[in-house]
Amino acid sequence: MLDPNAIAAAIGINQEYAGKGVTLTPIPDTPLSLICRECPTVALSTESATYEGTSSHLVNVSRGEEHAQLMAQSVELVSGTVRRTMDFTRNTVYPHIRRVVEKYTTAMASLANAPLPYDLDAQYVPEVYRLAPGREFVEQWENTPRATSPGVQNFGNYSPEEVISLAKLTDDGDFNSSMRELLEARNGEGVGLLIQVLDGRMDVEKLPTDYVLPLAIIVKNIEMPKEGLQTTVASYNNARALVANIAGHRALGAIRIADTAFKNFSLYPVSGSGKAGVISVNGEVWNELLDKDFSLEMLIGNEILGRKFRGAQLNDAEARAAMLSAYEGDKARRQAAHELNRKVAERAAVQNVLRDDIKCVAECGEFTVEGDTYDKAWGRLRDFVDAVYKNQFQQHDPVMVISAAVCLVWYAHTDAARVVDIMFTIEKEQPNLPANQVATLATLKYLCAWVTSQINVSVAAH
Amino acid sequence: MTPTELNNLPVLANAIQLVSEVALNVIGNDVAAEVDGAKVTQASVKVLAAAYINKTLAEKTNA
Numbered sequence: 001m002l003d004p005n006a007i008a009a010a011i012g013i014n015q016e017y018a019g020k021g022v023t024l025t026p027i028p029d030t031p032l033s034l035i036c037r038e039c040p041t042v043a044l045s046t047e048s049a050t051y052e053g054t055s056s057h058l059v060n061v062s063r064g065e066e067h068a069q070l071m072a073q074s075v076e077l078v079s080g081t082v083r084r085t086m087d088f089t090r091n092t093v094y095p096h097i098r099r100v101v102e103k104y105t106t107a108m109a110s111l112a113n114a115p116l117p118y119d120l121d122a123q124y125v126p127e128v129y130r131l132a133p134g135r136e137f138v139e140q141w142e143n144t145p146r147a148t149s150p151g152v153q154n155f156g157n158y159s160p161e162e163v164i165s166l167a168k169l170t171d172d173g174d175f176n177s178s179m180r181e182l183l184e185a186r187n188g189e190g191v192g193l194l195i196q197v198l199d200g201r202m203d204v205e206k207l208p209t210d211y212v213l214p215l216a217i218i219v220k221n222i223e224m225p226k227e228g229l230q231t232t233v234a235s236y237n238n239a240r241a242l243v244a245n246i247a248g249h250r251a252l253g254a255i256r257i258a259d260t261a262f263k264n265f266s267l268y269p270v271s272g273s274g275k276a277g278v279i280s281v282n283g284e285v286w287n288e289l290l291d292k293d294f295s296l297e298m299l300i301g302n303e304i305l306g307r308k309f310r311g312a313q314l315n316d317a318e319a320r321a322a323m324l325s326a327y328e329g330d331k332a333r334r335q336a337a338h339e340l341n342r343k344v345a346e347r348a349a350v351q352n353v354l355r356d357d358i359k360c361v362a363e364c365g366e367f368t369v370e371g372d373t374y375d376k377a378w379g380r381l382r383d384f385v386d387a388v389y390k391n392q393f394q395q396h397d398p399v400m401v402i403s404a405a406v407c408l409v410w411y412a413h414t415d416a417a418r419v420v421d422i423m424f425t426i427e428k429e430q431p432n433l434p435a436n437q438v439a440t441l442a443t444l445k446y447l448c449a450w451v452t453s454q455i456n457v458s459v460a461a462h
Numbered sequence: 463m464t465p466t467e468l469n470n471l472p473v474l475a476n477a478i479q480l481v482s483e484v485a486l487n488v489i490g491n492d493v494a495a496e497v498d499g500a501k502v503t504q505a506s507v508k509v510l511a512a513a514y515i516n517k518t519l520a521e522k523t524n525a
Contacts, residue, residue, distance in 0.1 A: 002472075002475050002476065002479060003479050003482075003504075003508070005504070005505050005508045006475045006476075006478040006479035006482065006508050007471070007475045008508075009475075009478050009508045009509055009511070009512035010471055010474035010475040010477075010478055010512065011471070012512060013474055013512055013515070013516045013519075014467050014470050014471050014474055015467075016516070017466070017467075017470060018464060018466070018467050020523075021466065022466070022470070022519075022523055023466050023469060023470065024469070024470045024473045024474065024519070025469075025473070026473055031480070032473070032476060032477060032480060035476045035480065036472055036473055036476050039472050039475075039476070049463040049468055050463065051463065051471075054463060054468065054471060058471070058472055058475060071476075071479065071480065071483065074480060074484075075480070075483045075484050075487055076487075078480075078484045079484050079487040079488050082484060082488050083487075083488045086488065439489075440489050443485055443488055443489055444481070444485050444507070444510055444511060444514055445514050447481045447484055447485055447488075447511070448481055448511060448514035448515045448517075448518050449518060451477045451480055451481050451515065452477070452515055452518040452519055452522065454477075455473060455477065455519065455522075457519060457522045457523050459523060460466075
Protein backbone atom coordinates (compact mmCIF):
# COMPACT_ATOMS: atom_id res chain seq x y z
CA MET A 1 0.00 0.00 0.00
CA LEU A 2 1.16 3.49 -0.78
CA ASP A 3 2.26 5.28 2.37
CA PRO A 4 0.40 8.61 2.93
CA ASN A 5 3.78 10.14 3.87
CA ALA A 6 5.16 9.21 0.44
CA ILE A 7 2.08 10.72 -1.24
CA ALA A 8 2.41 13.89 0.85
CA ALA A 9 6.08 14.22 -0.13
CA ALA A 10 5.14 13.63 -3.78
CA ILE A 11 2.46 16.35 -3.72
CA GLY A 12 5.09 18.97 -2.93
CA ILE A 13 7.07 18.12 -6.06
CA ASN A 14 3.99 17.59 -8.20
CA GLN A 15 2.71 21.09 -7.50
CA GLU A 16 6.09 22.49 -8.58
CA TYR A 17 5.80 20.67 -11.89
CA ALA A 18 2.13 21.63 -12.39
CA GLY A 19 2.76 24.76 -14.40
CA LYS A 20 5.75 23.46 -16.32
CA GLY A 21 3.98 20.89 -18.51
CA VAL A 22 6.30 18.11 -17.36
CA THR A 23 4.93 14.59 -17.77
CA LEU A 24 6.54 11.71 -15.88
CA THR A 25 6.11 8.21 -17.30
CA PRO A 26 7.62 5.03 -15.88
CA ILE A 27 9.75 3.24 -18.46
CA PRO A 28 7.95 -0.04 -19.35
CA ASP A 29 9.05 -3.26 -17.63
CA THR A 30 11.03 -1.48 -14.92
CA PRO A 31 10.21 -2.25 -11.25
CA LEU A 32 8.68 1.21 -10.93
CA SER A 33 6.36 0.73 -13.92
CA LEU A 34 5.11 -2.58 -12.53
CA ILE A 35 4.37 -1.02 -9.15
CA CYS A 36 2.69 2.05 -10.69
CA ARG A 37 0.42 -0.17 -12.74
CA GLU A 38 -1.20 -1.27 -9.46
CA CYS A 39 -2.43 2.20 -8.50
CA PRO A 40 -3.96 3.86 -11.59
CA THR A 41 -5.52 7.28 -11.51
CA VAL A 42 -7.21 7.10 -14.91
CA ALA A 43 -10.60 6.46 -13.30
CA LEU A 44 -10.54 9.88 -11.67
CA SER A 45 -12.08 12.91 -13.27
CA THR A 46 -9.51 15.67 -13.48
CA GLU A 47 -12.20 18.28 -13.02
CA SER A 48 -13.35 17.02 -9.66
CA ALA A 49 -10.00 15.60 -8.45
CA THR A 50 -8.35 17.27 -5.49
CA TYR A 51 -5.05 16.37 -3.88
CA GLU A 52 -6.86 15.21 -0.78
CA GLY A 53 -9.25 13.00 -2.74
CA THR A 54 -6.56 11.65 -5.02
CA SER A 55 -4.37 10.77 -2.02
CA SER A 56 -7.22 8.72 -0.51
CA HIS A 57 -7.85 7.12 -3.88
CA LEU A 58 -4.18 6.11 -4.25
CA VAL A 59 -4.11 4.63 -0.74
CA ASN A 60 -7.28 2.66 -1.52
CA VAL A 61 -6.30 1.31 -4.94
CA SER A 62 -2.89 0.26 -3.68
CA ARG A 63 -4.35 -1.76 -0.80
CA GLY A 64 -4.38 -4.84 -3.01
CA GLU A 65 -1.89 -7.64 -2.55
CA GLU A 66 -0.27 -7.04 -5.93
CA HIS A 67 1.10 -3.61 -5.04
CA ALA A 68 2.44 -4.77 -1.69
CA GLN A 69 3.97 -7.85 -3.24
CA LEU A 70 5.65 -5.99 -6.11
CA MET A 71 6.94 -3.34 -3.75
CA ALA A 72 8.30 -5.93 -1.32
CA GLN A 73 9.95 -7.91 -4.11
CA SER A 74 11.62 -4.83 -5.57
CA VAL A 75 12.76 -3.66 -2.15
CA GLU A 76 14.27 -7.04 -1.34
CA LEU A 77 15.99 -7.42 -4.71
CA VAL A 78 17.36 -3.91 -4.86
CA SER A 79 18.31 -3.78 -1.18
CA GLY A 80 20.63 -6.75 -1.56
CA THR A 81 22.32 -5.31 -4.64
CA VAL A 82 22.64 -1.82 -3.18
CA ARG A 83 23.93 -3.13 0.15
CA ARG A 84 26.63 -5.17 -1.59
CA THR A 85 27.58 -2.22 -3.82
CA MET A 86 27.73 0.20 -0.89
CA ASP A 87 29.69 -2.20 1.33
CA PHE A 88 32.13 -2.99 -1.46
CA THR A 89 32.58 0.69 -2.28
CA ARG A 90 33.00 1.78 1.33
CA ASN A 91 35.28 -1.04 2.42
CA THR A 92 37.31 -1.74 -0.72
CA VAL A 93 37.06 0.90 -3.42
CA TYR A 94 37.01 4.03 -1.27
CA PRO A 95 40.05 3.09 0.86
CA HIS A 96 41.86 2.08 -2.34
CA ILE A 97 41.21 5.53 -3.82
CA ARG A 98 42.23 7.23 -0.56
CA ARG A 99 45.56 5.34 -0.60
CA VAL A 100 46.28 6.45 -4.16
CA VAL A 101 45.20 10.04 -3.43
CA GLU A 102 47.57 10.10 -0.43
CA LYS A 103 50.49 9.05 -2.62
CA TYR A 104 49.48 11.66 -5.18
CA THR A 105 49.30 14.39 -2.50
CA THR A 106 52.80 13.51 -1.30
CA ALA A 107 54.12 13.60 -4.88
CA MET A 108 52.58 17.03 -5.47
CA ALA A 109 53.41 18.61 -2.08
CA SER A 110 56.53 20.36 -3.33
CA LEU A 111 54.65 22.07 -6.15
CA ALA A 112 52.01 23.75 -4.01
CA ASN A 113 53.09 27.36 -4.54
CA ALA A 114 54.96 29.34 -7.13
CA PRO A 115 57.94 30.69 -5.18
CA LEU A 116 58.84 34.35 -5.71
CA PRO A 117 62.22 34.23 -7.48
CA TYR A 118 63.47 37.33 -5.64
CA ASP A 119 64.89 37.97 -2.23
CA LEU A 120 65.56 41.33 -0.56
CA ASP A 121 68.92 42.20 0.99
CA ALA A 122 68.53 45.55 2.74
CA GLN A 123 71.99 46.74 3.77
CA TYR A 124 72.08 48.93 6.85
CA VAL A 125 75.07 50.60 8.48
CA PRO A 126 74.91 49.65 12.18
CA GLU A 127 73.63 52.39 14.45
CA VAL A 128 77.03 52.86 16.17
CA TYR A 129 78.41 54.10 12.83
CA ARG A 130 75.75 56.82 12.71
CA LEU A 131 75.98 58.02 16.32
CA ALA A 132 78.22 61.04 16.96
CA PRO A 133 80.86 59.28 19.14
CA GLY A 134 81.40 56.64 16.43
CA ARG A 135 81.63 59.15 13.60
CA GLU A 136 83.97 61.40 15.56
CA PHE A 137 86.17 58.45 16.49
CA VAL A 138 86.78 57.34 12.88
CA GLU A 139 87.37 60.88 11.66
CA GLN A 140 90.89 60.62 13.10
CA TRP A 141 91.77 58.56 9.99
CA GLU A 142 90.44 61.20 7.61
CA ASN A 143 93.28 62.47 5.41
CA THR A 144 95.68 59.81 6.70
CA PRO A 145 97.16 57.14 4.45
CA ARG A 146 95.71 53.63 4.69
CA ALA A 147 98.27 51.16 5.98
CA THR A 148 99.20 47.94 4.23
CA SER A 149 97.60 44.91 5.83
CA PRO A 150 99.95 43.26 8.31
CA GLY A 151 98.09 39.94 8.05
CA VAL A 152 96.89 38.14 11.18
CA GLN A 153 98.04 39.59 14.49
CA ASN A 154 97.95 37.97 17.92
CA PHE A 155 96.82 40.26 20.74
CA GLY A 156 96.07 37.41 23.14
CA ASN A 157 92.91 35.61 24.26
CA TYR A 158 89.90 37.71 25.26
CA SER A 159 86.60 36.59 26.79
CA PRO A 160 83.27 37.78 25.31
CA GLU A 161 82.72 40.08 28.31
CA GLU A 162 86.18 41.61 27.87
CA VAL A 163 85.46 42.25 24.18
CA ILE A 164 82.17 44.02 24.97
CA SER A 165 83.80 46.01 27.75
CA LEU A 166 86.74 47.09 25.54
CA ALA A 167 84.41 48.21 22.73
CA LYS A 168 83.18 51.11 24.87
CA LEU A 169 84.18 54.47 23.55
CA THR A 170 82.89 56.99 26.02
CA ASP A 171 80.47 57.07 28.89
CA ASP A 172 77.74 57.66 26.31
CA GLY A 173 74.97 55.28 27.38
CA ASP A 174 73.24 55.23 23.99
CA PHE A 175 76.43 54.46 22.10
CA ASN A 176 77.52 51.72 24.52
CA SER A 177 74.17 49.99 24.59
CA SER A 178 73.99 50.13 20.76
CA MET A 179 77.47 48.62 20.64
CA ARG A 180 76.50 45.78 23.00
CA GLU A 181 73.38 45.13 20.93
CA LEU A 182 75.46 44.96 17.74
CA LEU A 183 78.05 42.59 19.18
CA GLU A 184 75.54 40.26 20.82
CA ALA A 185 73.19 40.12 17.81
CA ARG A 186 72.83 36.85 15.86
CA ASN A 187 73.96 34.77 18.86
CA GLY A 188 77.04 36.89 19.51
CA GLU A 189 78.40 36.70 15.97
CA GLY A 190 80.29 40.00 16.39
CA VAL A 191 81.93 38.98 19.67
CA GLY A 192 82.97 35.64 18.18
CA LEU A 193 84.55 37.20 15.09
CA LEU A 194 86.36 39.88 17.08
CA ILE A 195 87.85 37.22 19.40
CA GLN A 196 89.16 35.47 16.28
CA VAL A 197 90.83 38.67 15.01
CA LEU A 198 92.33 39.38 18.44
CA ASP A 199 93.80 35.93 18.95
CA GLY A 200 95.31 35.86 15.44
CA ARG A 201 92.91 33.47 13.71
CA MET A 202 91.39 36.06 11.36
CA ASP A 203 92.80 38.85 9.22
CA VAL A 204 91.27 42.27 9.86
CA GLU A 205 90.66 42.58 6.11
CA LYS A 206 88.31 39.60 6.29
CA LEU A 207 86.23 40.93 9.18
CA PRO A 208 82.71 41.93 8.04
CA THR A 209 82.29 45.71 7.75
CA ASP A 210 79.71 45.78 10.58
CA TYR A 211 82.46 44.95 13.11
CA VAL A 212 85.43 47.07 11.94
CA LEU A 213 84.42 50.08 14.06
CA PRO A 214 84.28 48.01 17.28
CA LEU A 215 87.64 46.43 16.33
CA ALA A 216 89.24 49.84 15.84
CA ILE A 217 87.95 50.92 19.27
CA ILE A 218 89.11 47.70 20.95
CA VAL A 219 92.69 47.80 19.60
CA LYS A 220 92.91 51.43 20.65
CA ASN A 221 91.85 50.41 24.18
CA ILE A 222 94.18 47.42 24.70
CA GLU A 223 97.14 49.50 25.67
CA MET A 224 98.99 46.75 27.59
CA PRO A 225 99.85 43.33 26.14
CA LYS A 226 98.26 40.37 27.90
CA GLU A 227 100.47 38.48 30.29
CA GLY A 228 102.47 35.74 28.57
CA LEU A 229 102.20 37.27 25.10
CA GLN A 230 105.58 36.82 23.39
CA THR A 231 106.09 40.35 22.00
CA THR A 232 107.83 43.62 22.62
CA VAL A 233 105.94 46.77 23.54
CA ALA A 234 107.08 48.47 20.32
CA SER A 235 106.01 45.58 18.14
CA TYR A 236 102.70 45.27 20.05
CA ASN A 237 101.93 48.97 19.63
CA ASN A 238 102.89 48.86 15.97
CA ALA A 239 100.50 45.97 15.36
CA ARG A 240 97.74 47.83 17.24
CA ALA A 241 98.28 50.94 15.13
CA LEU A 242 98.22 48.99 11.87
CA VAL A 243 95.08 47.03 12.71
CA ALA A 244 93.36 50.16 14.07
CA ASN A 245 94.31 52.05 10.90
CA ILE A 246 92.87 49.43 8.58
CA ALA A 247 89.73 48.92 10.67
CA GLY A 248 89.31 52.70 11.05
CA HIS A 249 89.69 53.33 7.33
CA ARG A 250 87.19 50.61 6.53
CA ALA A 251 84.72 52.06 9.06
CA LEU A 252 85.24 55.55 7.66
CA GLY A 253 84.66 54.22 4.13
CA ALA A 254 81.41 52.54 5.19
CA ILE A 255 80.17 55.76 6.80
CA ARG A 256 81.07 57.84 3.74
CA ILE A 257 79.37 55.37 1.35
CA ALA A 258 76.19 55.37 3.45
CA ASP A 259 76.22 59.18 3.68
CA THR A 260 76.71 59.56 -0.08
CA ALA A 261 74.00 56.99 -0.87
CA PHE A 262 71.54 58.78 1.40
CA LYS A 263 72.53 62.23 0.05
CA ASN A 264 72.19 61.08 -3.58
CA PHE A 265 69.17 58.93 -2.81
CA SER A 266 70.98 55.90 -4.26
CA LEU A 267 68.84 52.85 -3.71
CA TYR A 268 71.33 50.34 -5.03
CA PRO A 269 74.59 49.83 -3.13
CA VAL A 270 77.95 49.89 -4.91
CA SER A 271 78.49 46.23 -4.05
CA GLY A 272 75.46 43.99 -3.87
CA SER A 273 75.18 40.47 -2.55
CA GLY A 274 76.20 39.04 -5.92
CA LYS A 275 73.67 36.23 -5.49
CA ALA A 276 71.21 35.50 -8.30
CA GLY A 277 67.70 36.73 -7.51
CA VAL A 278 68.84 38.75 -4.49
CA ILE A 279 68.09 42.47 -4.75
CA SER A 280 70.48 44.46 -2.56
CA VAL A 281 69.38 47.91 -1.44
CA ASN A 282 70.78 50.62 0.78
CA GLY A 283 68.72 50.23 3.93
CA GLU A 284 68.39 53.93 4.78
CA VAL A 285 67.18 54.86 1.29
CA TRP A 286 64.87 51.83 1.23
CA ASN A 287 63.26 52.94 4.51
CA GLU A 288 62.85 56.46 3.16
CA LEU A 289 61.15 55.07 0.03
CA LEU A 290 58.84 52.84 2.05
CA ASP A 291 57.75 55.90 4.04
CA LYS A 292 56.73 57.41 0.70
CA ASP A 293 54.56 54.43 -0.32
CA PHE A 294 57.16 52.63 -2.39
CA SER A 295 56.65 48.84 -2.39
CA LEU A 296 58.48 45.56 -2.81
CA GLU A 297 56.45 44.99 -6.00
CA MET A 298 57.82 48.24 -7.46
CA LEU A 299 61.36 47.24 -6.51
CA ILE A 300 60.95 43.89 -8.29
CA GLY A 301 59.37 45.70 -11.28
CA ASN A 302 62.40 48.00 -11.52
CA GLU A 303 64.69 44.96 -11.36
CA ILE A 304 62.75 43.44 -14.30
CA LEU A 305 63.21 46.75 -16.15
CA GLY A 306 66.97 46.54 -15.60
CA ARG A 307 66.96 49.14 -12.80
CA LYS A 308 65.66 51.70 -15.28
CA PHE A 309 64.65 54.12 -12.54
CA ARG A 310 67.09 55.47 -10.01
CA GLY A 311 67.41 58.27 -7.45
CA ALA A 312 64.58 60.79 -7.36
CA GLN A 313 62.88 59.01 -10.30
CA LEU A 314 61.81 56.35 -7.83
CA ASN A 315 59.33 58.84 -6.39
CA ASP A 316 57.84 59.69 -9.78
CA ALA A 317 54.22 58.51 -10.20
CA GLU A 318 54.65 57.44 -13.84
CA ALA A 319 57.85 55.56 -13.07
CA ARG A 320 56.10 53.77 -10.21
CA ALA A 321 53.21 52.79 -12.49
CA ALA A 322 55.73 51.40 -15.02
CA MET A 323 57.49 49.41 -12.28
CA LEU A 324 54.20 47.99 -11.00
CA SER A 325 53.12 47.10 -14.52
CA ALA A 326 56.42 45.28 -15.14
CA TYR A 327 55.94 43.37 -11.88
CA GLU A 328 52.35 42.39 -12.71
CA GLY A 329 53.32 41.24 -16.21
CA ASP A 330 56.16 39.15 -14.83
CA LYS A 331 53.92 37.73 -12.12
CA ALA A 332 51.27 36.70 -14.66
CA ARG A 333 53.91 35.04 -16.86
CA ARG A 334 55.42 33.20 -13.91
CA GLN A 335 51.97 32.12 -12.70
CA ALA A 336 51.02 30.82 -16.16
CA ALA A 337 54.30 28.93 -16.45
CA HIS A 338 53.86 27.53 -12.96
CA GLU A 339 50.28 26.52 -13.71
CA LEU A 340 51.38 24.75 -16.87
CA ASN A 341 54.21 23.00 -15.00
CA ARG A 342 51.77 22.05 -12.27
CA LYS A 343 49.38 20.54 -14.79
CA VAL A 344 52.15 18.57 -16.44
CA ALA A 345 53.31 17.42 -13.01
CA GLU A 346 49.71 16.68 -11.96
CA ARG A 347 49.16 14.45 -14.96
CA ALA A 348 52.49 12.70 -14.45
CA ALA A 349 51.76 12.18 -10.74
CA VAL A 350 48.26 10.80 -11.40
CA GLN A 351 49.64 8.45 -14.04
CA ASN A 352 52.64 7.36 -11.93
CA VAL A 353 50.79 6.59 -8.71
CA LEU A 354 48.22 4.55 -10.60
CA ARG A 355 50.85 2.73 -12.66
CA ASP A 356 52.72 1.85 -9.43
CA ASP A 357 49.45 0.48 -8.12
CA ILE A 358 48.98 -1.71 -11.20
CA LYS A 359 52.62 -2.83 -11.05
CA CYS A 360 52.26 -3.79 -7.40
CA VAL A 361 49.23 -5.97 -8.13
CA ALA A 362 50.83 -7.46 -11.25
CA GLU A 363 53.82 -8.51 -9.15
CA CYS A 364 52.22 -9.74 -5.98
CA GLY A 365 48.44 -9.69 -6.16
CA GLU A 366 45.41 -10.48 -8.23
CA PHE A 367 43.65 -8.34 -10.79
CA THR A 368 40.02 -7.61 -9.94
CA VAL A 369 38.93 -7.80 -13.59
CA GLU A 370 38.97 -11.35 -14.90
CA GLY A 371 41.64 -12.00 -17.53
CA ASP A 372 43.34 -8.67 -16.84
CA THR A 373 47.08 -8.23 -17.26
CA TYR A 374 49.47 -5.39 -16.51
CA ASP A 375 49.42 -4.31 -20.17
CA LYS A 376 45.63 -4.33 -20.41
CA ALA A 377 45.12 -2.41 -17.15
CA TRP A 378 47.91 0.07 -17.97
CA GLY A 379 46.46 0.56 -21.46
CA ARG A 380 43.04 1.45 -20.02
CA LEU A 381 44.61 3.86 -17.57
CA ARG A 382 46.83 5.53 -20.19
CA ASP A 383 43.91 6.03 -22.58
CA PHE A 384 41.79 7.48 -19.78
CA VAL A 385 44.50 9.90 -18.61
CA ASP A 386 45.23 10.94 -22.20
CA ALA A 387 41.54 11.72 -22.76
CA VAL A 388 41.19 13.67 -19.50
CA TYR A 389 44.29 15.80 -20.05
CA LYS A 390 43.83 16.26 -23.80
CA ASN A 391 43.19 19.94 -23.26
CA GLN A 392 46.02 21.07 -21.01
CA PHE A 393 44.27 24.30 -20.12
CA GLN A 394 41.12 22.65 -18.80
CA GLN A 395 40.73 22.51 -15.02
CA HIS A 396 40.41 19.11 -13.35
CA ASP A 397 39.96 18.00 -9.80
CA PRO A 398 42.82 15.48 -9.45
CA VAL A 399 40.95 13.58 -6.71
CA MET A 400 38.00 13.05 -9.04
CA VAL A 401 40.35 12.02 -11.85
CA ILE A 402 42.10 9.49 -9.60
CA SER A 403 38.79 8.20 -8.30
CA ALA A 404 37.44 7.70 -11.82
CA ALA A 405 40.72 6.12 -12.96
CA VAL A 406 40.84 3.65 -10.03
CA CYS A 407 37.23 2.64 -10.71
CA LEU A 408 37.92 2.26 -14.42
CA VAL A 409 41.10 0.22 -14.01
CA TRP A 410 40.03 -1.94 -11.09
CA TYR A 411 36.29 -1.83 -10.65
CA ALA A 412 34.81 -1.23 -14.12
CA HIS A 413 32.65 -4.33 -13.66
CA THR A 414 30.87 -2.73 -10.66
CA ASP A 415 28.83 0.43 -10.06
CA ALA A 416 31.54 1.76 -7.71
CA ALA A 417 32.42 4.71 -9.96
CA ARG A 418 28.93 6.14 -9.62
CA VAL A 419 28.82 5.66 -5.83
CA VAL A 420 32.30 7.13 -5.33
CA ASP A 421 31.42 10.09 -7.51
CA ILE A 422 28.37 10.73 -5.32
CA MET A 423 30.43 10.38 -2.12
CA PHE A 424 33.14 12.80 -3.30
CA THR A 425 30.51 15.31 -4.40
CA ILE A 426 28.86 15.18 -0.96
CA GLU A 427 32.27 15.56 0.73
CA LYS A 428 33.03 18.57 -1.44
CA GLU A 429 29.68 20.21 -0.65
CA GLN A 430 29.83 19.37 3.07
CA PRO A 431 33.49 18.85 4.01
CA ASN A 432 32.81 18.43 7.74
CA LEU A 433 30.18 15.71 7.42
CA PRO A 434 31.09 12.52 9.33
CA ALA A 435 31.82 9.46 7.17
CA ASN A 436 28.67 7.56 8.23
CA GLN A 437 26.45 10.50 7.20
CA VAL A 438 28.26 10.73 3.88
CA ALA A 439 27.49 7.04 3.36
CA THR A 440 23.83 7.50 4.33
CA LEU A 441 23.36 10.43 1.97
CA ALA A 442 25.27 8.61 -0.77
CA THR A 443 22.98 5.60 -0.43
CA LEU A 444 19.92 7.82 -0.77
CA LYS A 445 21.32 9.73 -3.74
CA TYR A 446 22.41 6.53 -5.44
CA LEU A 447 18.92 5.09 -5.02
CA CYS A 448 17.30 8.27 -6.31
CA ALA A 449 19.51 8.13 -9.40
CA TRP A 450 18.46 4.50 -9.86
CA VAL A 451 14.73 5.19 -9.51
CA THR A 452 14.73 8.30 -11.71
CA SER A 453 16.52 6.31 -14.42
CA GLN A 454 13.20 4.42 -14.64
CA ILE A 455 11.21 7.58 -15.39
CA ASN A 456 10.81 9.22 -18.78
CA VAL A 457 10.55 12.99 -18.56
CA SER A 458 8.78 14.86 -21.32
CA VAL A 459 8.08 18.56 -21.46
CA ALA A 460 5.08 19.82 -23.43
CA ALA A 461 5.94 22.39 -26.09
CA HIS A 462 4.37 25.78 -25.38
CA MET B 463 -5.75 18.95 -10.56
CA THR B 464 -4.64 18.91 -14.17
CA PRO B 465 -4.39 15.62 -16.11
CA THR B 466 -0.59 15.90 -15.91
CA GLU B 467 -0.68 16.31 -12.12
CA LEU B 468 -3.03 13.36 -11.86
CA ASN B 469 -0.69 11.28 -14.02
CA ASN B 470 2.49 12.29 -12.23
CA LEU B 471 1.39 11.87 -8.62
CA PRO B 472 1.42 8.05 -8.42
CA VAL B 473 4.74 7.91 -10.29
CA LEU B 474 6.34 10.26 -7.79
CA ALA B 475 4.70 8.67 -4.75
CA ASN B 476 5.75 5.15 -5.74
CA ALA B 477 9.27 6.32 -6.59
CA ILE B 478 9.61 8.01 -3.20
CA GLN B 479 8.25 4.98 -1.36
CA LEU B 480 10.49 2.58 -3.25
CA VAL B 481 13.62 4.63 -2.55
CA SER B 482 12.67 5.12 1.11
CA GLU B 483 12.00 1.47 1.79
CA VAL B 484 15.18 0.32 0.10
CA ALA B 485 17.16 3.05 1.88
CA LEU B 486 15.80 2.07 5.30
CA ASN B 487 16.45 -1.55 4.51
CA VAL B 488 20.05 -0.84 3.51
CA ILE B 489 21.01 1.73 6.13
CA GLY B 490 18.72 0.31 8.79
CA ASN B 491 21.57 -1.84 10.07
CA ASP B 492 23.67 1.24 10.55
CA VAL B 493 22.49 2.45 13.98
CA ALA B 494 24.34 5.72 13.49
CA ALA B 495 22.48 6.55 10.30
CA GLU B 496 21.60 10.20 10.50
CA VAL B 497 21.59 13.29 8.33
CA ASP B 498 22.34 16.78 9.64
CA GLY B 499 22.27 15.48 13.19
CA ALA B 500 18.80 13.93 12.90
CA LYS B 501 18.19 10.19 12.91
CA VAL B 502 16.88 8.87 9.63
CA THR B 503 13.27 7.78 10.22
CA GLN B 504 10.35 6.44 8.18
CA ALA B 505 9.04 9.97 7.73
CA SER B 506 12.29 11.91 7.30
CA VAL B 507 13.69 9.50 4.72
CA LYS B 508 10.69 10.21 2.46
CA VAL B 509 11.27 13.94 2.66
CA LEU B 510 14.94 13.46 1.78
CA ALA B 511 14.10 11.04 -1.02
CA ALA B 512 11.55 13.51 -2.42
CA ALA B 513 14.15 16.29 -2.41
CA TYR B 514 16.78 14.20 -4.19
CA ILE B 515 14.30 12.77 -6.71
CA ASN B 516 13.11 16.28 -7.45
CA LYS B 517 16.69 17.45 -7.98
CA THR B 518 17.54 14.56 -10.30
CA LEU B 519 14.32 14.99 -12.29
CA ALA B 520 14.98 18.72 -12.61
CA GLU B 521 18.40 17.90 -14.07
CA LYS B 522 16.77 15.49 -16.51
CA THR B 523 14.15 18.11 -17.44
CA ASN B 524 16.81 20.73 -18.11
CA ALA B 525 18.95 18.29 -20.07
